[in-house]
Amino acid sequence: MMVHRPNFAMEAAIVYAMKTPQVVIDIEMAKRAAAIRKVLMKKATRRNQSKINQRRYRAQQKCTTDLLNQTVIQLRTDVARMEGRLETMKLAIPPPLRTFEPECNVANEYFRMFVYGYNLDPACAQHTTQFDFLNSTMSPDLVIMGNVGLDKLLQQWVLYVNTFEAFHMELHQAHVVSFSPNVVVHAQTTLHLRISRKSIQLLFPHLLNNEPLTQKLIGRVLHLYSQQHFIFDHHGVVQELGTFVNTTLALVNLLGNLDDVLAVIGDFHLGENAEIVVVSTDD
Structure with a gap:
């Protein structure tokens, strides 16, 4: 309940x-x-x-x-x-003007690199640098001293180094003188060439019997005024290298009298194109 x-x-x-x-x-x-x-x-x-x-x-x-x-x-x-x-x-706006700086740089670098001649030692770095520069800036078919081919330039460099006791190439100026149809760079230089007995044997072989004049030349420096022109192709490569040297004026300044100049220049083996002419002595 x-x-x-x-x-x-x-x-x-x-x-x-x-x-x-x-x-x-x-x-x-x-x-x-x-x-x-x-x-x-x-x-x-x-x-x-x-x-x-x-x-x-x-x-x-x-x-x-x-x-x-x-x-x-x-x-x-x-x-x-x-x-x-x-x-x-x-x-x-007109197109930018062509400055031709690359061509001028090639010419200036050539004179800078070869200011004291061509290094003949293949083991030396300078020799390699100079050789590579020539191969990269000069045409394989380079026109020089009436010949075609870079070998002629190399041959002349070897002759200059072996002929003179000392070599110095002084650049005064380099500038463009033409741009059509090809760029042309004109350079003015002076070659300072110290003469040795070997120089006389190669350049003035007819003076070997003239000892007084030979002694007058040995050790002297021949100051050879030179004009060079670099003709470039459309790719900026040197296709022609021309040279003119005033050998007569250089000898007058060196010897100082006309008789000695006439005696020396009669069989001078250095042409007005700066070519050292090698004459064979073989019969």
Whole structure:
């Protein structure tokens, strides 16, 4: 058998309600309703403000996008206009002038590299450098001293080094004198050549019986004024190397009197093209 216990809280509420006047109850209900309405209004206001903010953001985004699109279109128009102006300016500007610096550099480097002659020692680095320079800047079919081929130039360098006790090539100036149909560089130099008995044997063999004049020449320096021209092909390679030397003036300055000059120059084996002519002594 179950025993029902009294619910004192419920009974207290019923007693309170019975004792509370109706006006108080209505006021409480009104307060609660007002609070609920206030909460609902706040929620509605927030939703409305959120919608307004979203519309404003979308409007700003659209405005920004439209502005960017207009800017891109304007930039494309400006770029096209500038490219057109650039092409017009390119047509108006003349092509750069040819300086011929590469050809002048070749000539200047030639005189710098061979200022003291040609190194004949194949084991020496200088010999390799000089040989490689000639092969890279001179044509294999080089025209020189009435011959064709780089071997003639190398042969003459060997003769100069073996003929004179000392060799010094002094460059005074080098400049372009022609550019059509080929670039031509003209150079002015002085060859300082110290004479030895071997020099006399090779260049003045007829003086070997003239000991006084031979002694007058031994140890002296022949200052030989020289003009050289380098003719280049269209690839910047030397295809012709020409030389002119004033041997008569050099001998006059060396000996000082006409009789000795005439005696020496009668069978001088150095041509006006600076070629040392080797004469065979074989019968």
